[in-house]
Amino acid sequence: MAIPAWFTEDRFGMFIHWGLYALPARHEWVKNRERITDEDYDRYFRHFEPDLFDPREWARSAKRAGMKYMVLTTKHHDGFCLWDSKLTDYTSMNTPIGKDLVAEFVEAVRAEGLRVGFYHSLIDWHHPDFVIDGLHPRRDDPPEEIKRLNEGRDMARYRAYLHGQVEELLTGYGTIDYLFYDFSYKDDDHHDVWNGKGKEEWGSEELLALTRRLQPEIIVNDRLAIPGDLVTPEQYQPDRAMEVDGRPVVWEACQTLNGSWGYDRDNLNVKPVDLLVRMLVDGVSKNGNMLLNVGPTGRGDFDATALATLEGIGAWMSRHQRSIHDAGPSAYRAPVDTRYTQRGNRLYLHLFTWPFGHVHLPDLAGKVAYAQLLHDASEIKYREIDPSTKAQNTGLGGQPPGTLTLTLPVVRPDV
Numbered sequence: 001m002a003i004p005a006w007f008t009e010d011r012f013g014m015f016i017h018w019g020l021y022a023l024p025a026r027h028e029w030v031k032n033r034e035r036i037t038d039e040d041y042d043r044y045f046r047h048f049e050p051d052l053f054d055p056r057e058w059a060r061s062a063k064r065a066g067m068k069y070m071v072l073t074t075k076h077h078d079g080f081c082l083w084d085s086k087l088t089d090y091t092s093m094n095t096p097i098g099k100d101l102v103a104e105f106v107e108a109v110r111a112e113g114l115r116v117g118f119y120h121s122l123i124d125w126h127h128p129d130f131v132i133d134g135l136h137p138r139r140d141d142p143p144e145e146i147k148r149l150n151e152g153r154d155m156a157r158y159r160a161y162l163h164g165q166v167e168e169l170l171t172g173y174g175t176i177d178y179l180f181y182d183f184s185y186k187d188d189d190h191h192d193v194w195n196g197k198g199k200e201e202w203g204s205e206e207l208l209a210l211t212r213r214l215q216p217e218i219i220v221n222d223r224l225a226i227p228g229d230l231v232t233p234e235q236y237q238p239d240r241a242m243e244v245d246g247r248p249v250v251w252e253a254c255q256t257l258n259g260s261w262g263y264d265r266d267n268l269n270v271k272p273v274d275l276l277v278r279m280l281v282d283g284v285s286k287n288g289n290m291l292l293n294v295g296p297t298g299r300g301d302f303d304a305t306a307l308a309t310l311e312g313i314g315a316w317m318s319r320h321q322r323s324i325h326d327a328g329p330s331a332y333r334a335p336v337d338t339r340y341t342q343r344g345n346r347l348y349l350h351l352f353t354w355p356f357g358h359v360h361l362p363d364l365a366g367k368v369a370y371a372q373l374l375h376d377a378s379e380i381k382y383r384e385i386d387p388s389t390k391a392q393n394t395g396l397g398g399q400p401p402g403t404l405t406l407t408l409p410v411v412r413p414d415v
């Protein structure tokens with residue numbers, strides 16, 4: 001299916017996981033992981049007052065990092081809503097901050113010229129009709145106990161709530177470019193209460209139709225347990241351009257800075273800037289996007305580590321974004337430890353390790369009009385072995401005919 005071109009041109013977006021879990025500051029699944037009761041979790045609702053919330057600043061940080069779209073959690077699995085929903089009291093309006101945070105986010109992101117996306121959780125650990133299963137915070141209870149807890153719960157009513165909230169989000173906030181639903185988890189090896197939830201529970205066909213009716217240009221992900229517009233590998237890089245049933249598909253890898261999506265104060269396993277850049281390049285070389293996550297703090301700003309990381313990526317992007325934006329894979333075969341991205345007739349060679357003065361590029365002899373380093377436009381000299389040369393006469397360390405050999409500075413330029 002053809003999707004709006006902006007998505008595969010933009011290549012790089014910011015994911016934002018933000019909600020009550022920013023206060024415990026130890027992963028967005030904290031309610032589940034620590035079996036926190038509604039009553040205990042309520043303390044975060046009562047103390048949610050992000051006084052430093054400034055979505056223009058978020059959007060400027062994203063822009064400086066070279067990101068072109070932003071996706072905010074309107075509601076995560078804990079059920080807390082960041083907008084003025086008329087269908088529940090469990091919203092930011094009723095916390096000390098008392099604001100429609102989605103409204104301010106959308107306006108700020110648009111004002112900075114970025115595309116707007118929503119993440120919306122299908123799972124809801126707070127709604128009284130959401131049938132409790134193995135992923136619920138009470139997942140350790142025996143099945144009989146879960147059955148008892150589920151008495152009176154009615155997924156049909158939850159479905160109406162889910163669809164009603166999506167309708168609010170897709171009618172009250174102007175054009176929404178992207179919707180990331182999350183997630184389905186049917187396990188056919190288990191039954192009854194442990195069997196998870198999928199397209200019947202969510203009413204996925206109707207929900208997708210509603211989504212497209214309200215926002216005809218919107219891009220929808222693949223986690224409704226029915227096909228969407230793209231696939232969303234999570235925290236892993238595919239080894240090649242992704243396919244479904246043998247056909248190429250649009251894909252986007254969502255990635256964390258430190259393994260947690262929500263703000264995780266004591267987690268210092270932060271990916272270095274050069275790794276994140278390589279992940280982005282790797283994705284584009286395989287025709288994919290990267291959605292890189294930031295978990296803002298309970299005060300509503302980005303922590304120092306996130307900011308420094310974004311600045312670092314931005315420093316690289318300021319000189320290399322031409323190889324990312326509007327770029328995609330190349331049909332040429334890249335040598336070991338390198339990636340190609342291509343934009344029109346410009347071929348970009350990304351060197352993940354710096355070679356010993358030379359790099360040999362198969363099949364490029366006769367194809368290149370000019371070569372330069374991207375960061376400073378300085379010329380790169382090269383030699384070519386005519387493809388018609390007899391293999392044993394090629395010289396240049398035994399490279400095969402058709403090889404183009406670049407002569408690089410011996411020491412990697414510091415960029």
Ligand code: JFZ
Pocket residue numbers: 017028029182183234254261
């Ligand atoms: C989900 C959420 O549970 C998580 O908190 C975060 O929001 C992330 C972006 O999405 O996590 C998932 C969802 C699906 C899979 C793995 C983690 N999956 O299909 O493998």
